[in-house]
Amino acid sequence: MAVSVILLLLLSFIIILPFLLSSYKSRSKSKPNAPPGPRPLPIIGNLHQVGPIAHRSFYILSKTYGPLFRLNLGKVPALVISSPSVAQQVLKTHDLAFCSRPPLITFQEYSFNGCDVAAAAYGDHWCNLRKIFILELLSSKKLPSFVSAREQETQMMVESIKARADDKSNIFIAGTDTSAATVIWAMSELMRNPAVMKKAQRTVREVVGNKGKVEEADLPKLRYIRFVINETLRLHPPLPLLIPRETTQHCKINGYDIDPKTRVFVSAWAIGRDEESWENPEEFNPDRFIGISVDYKGHDFKFLPFGAGRRICPGINFGVASAELALANLLNAFNWELPPGTRKEDIDMFEAPGVVAHKNTDLCLVAANN
Template sequence: MDANGVIDEQGKEFKAIVSNGIKLGASLSIAEHISWLRCLCPLNEELYRSHNERRDRVTVKILEEHTQARQKTGQTKQHFVDALLTLKKQYDLSDDTVFGLLWDMITAGMDTTVISVEWAMSELVRNPHVQAQVQKELDQVLGCNRIMNEADISKLPYLQAVVKESLRLHPPTPLMVPHKARTHVKLGGYDIPKGANVMVNVWALARDPKVWRNPLEYHPERFIEEDINIKGADFRILPFGAGRRVCPGTQLGINLVTSMLGHLLHHFKWSLPSGVRPEEVDMSESPGIVTFMQTPLKAVATPRLDDLILYKRVAVEM
C-alpha cells in the first residue's frame, strides 16, 4: 500500500490469500476431528494444496525482495521478515519453518486485532457512559492538542480496563486454537485419550457466573477494582491462551488494541445512527475459528479535537 492508501496487485493477492486462509482454517468438517469419517465426509485436499502453493509463491517473492534489499545496501532493517532471515541462517532453519512462523504471525495477529476493536466499539456505543469515562481520562492525560502514543498507555488505566473487559466478553478466538492431548488423562470425570483434539472454551470461562459477578454486564470497573491478569496467569480469562502454547504476540496484541481504541475515542465521539437504540445493535457472532460480528457495526463519528491538522493522514515510509 502506498502513502495514498492504494493497494497494488501484490497487496491484493496477499489480502486474498489471508482471507482464503481464514475461511479454510474455520472449516467445520467433522472429518478433520474424526479421521475414520473421512470416507463419508472427504476433505477437499486439492483446495488445501492449491491454497498452500499460492501462499508459498507470494512468500518466496517477499523473502526474495528482502534478501535483495539486504544485498544491495549491506544493512539489515528491523523488520520481522529480516529477523526471520537472520535466524534462518543462524540456526539453519528450513524454508517450511520460516514460512510457518511468518504466516502464523500474520494470520494470528491480523483479524484478531480488528475483531477485538470492533467488539469493543460496539460495547462503547451501547454504553455511552463508559465511552464518556474513557474520553475524560484521555483528555486529562493527553489534552486536545496532540495525539496518543504508546508511552501514554501506562497512564490510562481505565482505557486498559475497557480493553480487558472487551476481551473478556468477546474473545476473538472463543475456542482458542486446537490442542492435542500428549497422554491419556482423566479430567472432570471424563477420559481424554492420547492424541485427542482438545478445544478450550475460553468464551464460557469468561462468562461463568460462578467466578464473575454479573458476567453478561459490560463493566470495565471490575478490572479497576481487582488486578486481573489476562496474559494466561488467571484461568478465569484466557483470550491469549496459557502455558507453553500462550500467544507469543500477547503484549503486541494488547498494545495494538489499546492504541487503536485510544485514537478512535480521543479523536471522535461515537454514536449510533439516528433512530437506532442501543438494544437494537446486533451482537450475534459469526461462527468460525474467529468470531467477527454477524452484522458489521455502524456508528457515527463526531470530531473532538481542537487542532484539525491532527486529522490529516501522515504518509509513512515503510
C-alpha cells in the same frame, strides 16, 4: 438401466450396512470412564449438534453435559472445556499432554503446511520456532521497535475518519485481524453503554490534553482503557474457541480417562461468562477489573482470551498494544453517535461464523470531530 442402478445401490447399501452399524455401536458405546457427552450418530458423529457458530453450540451443550464433555466430529473424538478449573488442568497441570496440534486442513493450506508457530505439532521444530519468534520479534524488548509503525497506522485511520466526519457520513468500522476485531467489539459495547463511553473518553482526553493524539507512551497512564480492553476480551475473545489442541498421551481430567489423539477445544468465550468466576457475567463493566490482579497472560484461568501454557499466543503484547492505541485515539479524536433512527439495543452483538470472532454485521456509527 435405471432399475439396474437402483438395485446396485441397494445391494451396496445392504453390504456396508453391517459395517456402519458395527462402527456406530463401537463409537456410541461410552467407555466405562469416559467424560459425559451426547450420543453420536453413524458417520457424522455429533456434527448435527454443532451450528455455524460453534462456540455457542458448545456453550448450550455444556449446560447439559457439564464443563468437560466429549463428542465426535465425524470420526474424530473431541473434548470441549468450558470452565476455569478444567482449563487449568488442561493448560497447566497436564499441559505437556495437551500441547500438540491436530493435522487440520486449514493448517496445511494457510500455515506453511502446518509448520508455523501457531500450527506446528509439539516437538523440537516448534520449540526452536517459538524461541526465535519470541526473542527476535515479539519480546517486550522488541516491542518498542514497532511503536512508530503502530502510531503511523493509527494516525492514518484517524485521518481517514476525520475526512468523512465533517459531513456526518455513516462510518462502517470493520477489520480483518484480531486486534481490529477487539477494537470493533469495544466500540460496540461502549455505544451500548454511554456512561462507560463518557468515562473512557474523559480519561483519555485528560491525559492527552492539547496534543491532539494518543501516543504509545501515554498508554501506561490510561489504565481505564486497559480495563475496557480487558472487559472486551472477556466477553469477546478474538478466538472464542482457542486453536484446537490434540492429546499426545493418555491422561486423566476430572477423574475421566482421556485417550491420545483426542482433539481439544477450550472455550475462552464460555470461560469469560462463567457465573462462578464473574459477577453478572453478561454485563459489560470495565470497573470489575479495578483493584484486582487478573490479567490476560495465562496466569488466571477465568480469563483466557489468548490461552495459557506452552501454546499461549506469543503475540499478546503486540496485539493488545495495537488495540489500546487504536481505541484510545478513536475516543480522543471523535464524539460518536448512532445513525438516526438506530437505538443502542439495535446493535447486533452476534458473531459471524469463523475462527476469529468478527461481528456478524459491521458497526455503523456517525463521527463528529472533537
